[in-house]
Amino acid sequence: MFESVKKALGGVFDGLRRKGLLSQGDIDAALAEVKLGLLGADVDYRVVKSFIARTREACLDEKVLKSITPGDQVVKVLYEQLTQALGGQGGKGIAITHIPYRVMLVGLQGSGKTTTLGKLALLLKKEGHYPLLIPGDYGRPAAYQQLQKLASDAGVEFYGEHAGSLADLVHGADRFAREKSLDVQLLDTQGRHDFDTELMDELQTVTALYHPDETLIVLDSMIGSKAIPLSQSFNKVAPLTGAIFTKFDSPAQGGAVLSFKESIGKPIRYVGVGEHLQDLDYFVPERHAARIVGYGDIEGLLKRYDNAESMAKAAGVAKRVQTGKFDLYDLRDQLLEIGQVGGINKMLESLPANMVPKGTVADEGVAKRFTAIIDSMTDTERRSPAILNASRKRRVARGAGMDVSEINRMLKQFELFSRMAKMANNRHAGGFGLPGF
Numbered sequence: 308m309f310e311s312v313k314k315a316l317g318g319v320f321d322g323l324r325r326k327g328l329l330s331q332g333d334i335d336a337a338l339a340e341v342k343l344g345l346l347g348a349d350v351d352y353r354v355v356k357s358f359i360a361r362t363r364e365a366c367l368d369e370k371v372l373k374s375i376t377p378g379d380q381v382v383k384v385l386y387e388q389l390t391q392a393l394g395g396q397g398g399k400g401i402a403i404t405h406i407p408y409r410v411m412l413v414g415l416q417g418s419g420k421t422t423t424l425g426k427l428a429l430l431l432k433k434e435g436h437y438p439l440l441i442p443g444d445y446g447r448p449a450a451y452q453q454l455q456k457l458a459s460d461a462g463v464e465f466y467g468e469h470a471g472s473l474a475d476l477v478h479g480a481d482r483f484a485r486e487k488s489l490d491v492q493l494l495d496t497q498g499r500h501d502f503d504t505e506l507m508d509e510l511q512t513v514t515a516l517y518h519p520d521e522t523l524i525v526l527d528s529m530i531g532s533k534a535i536p537l538s539q540s541f542n543k544v545a546p547l548t549g550a551i552f553t554k555f556d557s558p559a560q561g562g563a564v565l566s567f568k569e570s571i572g573k574p575i576r577y578v579g580v581g582e583h584l585q586d587l588d589y590f591v592p593e594r595h596a597a598r599i600v601g602y603g604d605i606e607g608l609l610k611r612y613d614n615a616e617s618m619a620k621a622a623g624v625a626k627r628v629q630t631g632k633f634d635l636y637d638l639r640d641q642l643l644e645i646g647q648v649g650g651i652n653k654m655l656e657s658l659p660a661n662m663v664p665k666g667t668v669a670d671e672g673v674a675k676r677f678t679a680i681i682d683s684m685t686d687t688e689r690r691s692p693a694i695l696n697a698s699r700k701r702r703v704a705r706g707a708g709m710d711v712s713e714i715n716r717m718l719k720q721f722e723l724f725s726r727m728a729k730m731a732n733n734r735h736a737g738g739f740g741l742p743g744f
Contacts, residue, residue, distance in 0.1 A: 309561040315344025323378035349531045349562030354569045362388045386600045393592035394568045406490045414525035416498030419553040425457025426587035439464045439489045441480045446497035511544040521548045528554045534563035535570045553579035635689040642674040683707040
């Protein structure tokens with residue numbers, strides 16, 4: 308996500324940082340490139356126009372122009388403006404303010420509403436809530452069974468009555484929730500097209516019957532600029548309170564995400580980051596803005612490993628980092644954990660741009676190869692990789708069935724992981740927080 312924007316802005320930032328002083332002309336030229344980058348990523352042109360105007364005004368402030376590092380100050384301004392465009396500081400999902408709290412998901416057929424509803428139920432359960440999944444999609448025969456299975460997998464309640472009408476469904480589910488002391492009701496709805504008048508009228512009826520506290524539109528990140536007029540049409544019949552973007556881990560340009568808040572006036576609440584039930588994350592604008600301008604997303608990376616078992620392992624790794632004893636045994640363990648949370652490329656995307664050489668793309672099969680290499684070493688070599696001279700590397704390469712170049716690649720990766728481990732340890736003294744490395 309946002310790769311084309313990151314690439315376009317990266318060149319702008321490099322040019323700004325090379326200049327000792329910045330003139331108004333320099334800023335205008337840079338912003339012209341930013342504008343082209345945003346339009347190229349399918350960001351709504353009205354959003355781009357407003358964004359560039361705000362950014363230009365902020366950049367022409369004397370504090371920026373007369374700064375010792377004006378290029379870095381402009382990048383900071385762009386980061387702040389991107390954060391604002393994406394929704395501002397925050398990103399906590401929905402706030403359950405009363406009981407019962409009613410949530411309804413709407414969207415096109417095939418947008419992933421039903422799966423997303425199951426993911427949301429699991430996330431709310433982890434927050435300490437007691438969700439109820441309600442099967443309101445009468446248009447797709449398998450929707451009922453799919454949601455029932457998702458409820459079982461997530462360990463949450465499911466309203467299993469085959470209601471004769473939407474009114475029966477809503478009232479029956481409400482009684483069920485009260486009897487079970489469930490605090491959040493999550494209603495699935497029939498997928499529709501914005502030009503389908505009959506289905507849109509039905510959605511209006513559902514809204515009137517259900518009285519949702521939250522109406523979230525589920526949008527496929529890959530549909531691009533179509534997301535905005537689509538959301539506007541849904542908003543007319545079922546007033547939206549926010550959005551959930553699926554396939555956020557795809558190579559989508561991100562124009563719809565960058566346009567949504569300013570165009571619709573509502574926040575993005577969550578993003579789907581994978582196919583598994585646990586792959587729903589809060590949308591945190593400042594984290595994504597940081598990634599776009601090259602600051603990285605270390606905070607998001609830390610959260611991926613936020614569980615008791617990982618933190619216990621992290622404490623041991625932290626001690627080894629502090630004493631300079633982070634070795635290839637540690638690397639082997641960490642590679643296995645990285646695979647469990649999305650792979651090496653997802654990790655690299657979260658790092659500050661100055662830590663990763665341009666164009667770096669990791670082979671996701673690298674963990675198996677690196678593991679085979681480490682398994683072909685002696686205990687001494689694993690604990691002290693610095694002793695790996697040319698003859699030792701040739702022996703290890705033969706044992707692993709690989710070229711010596713692969714050994715060198717693994718050792719370079721080990722150096723990168725070691726640096727990251729030290730950085731994370733400094734950031735979270737007393738708790739490493741990056742057990743994936």
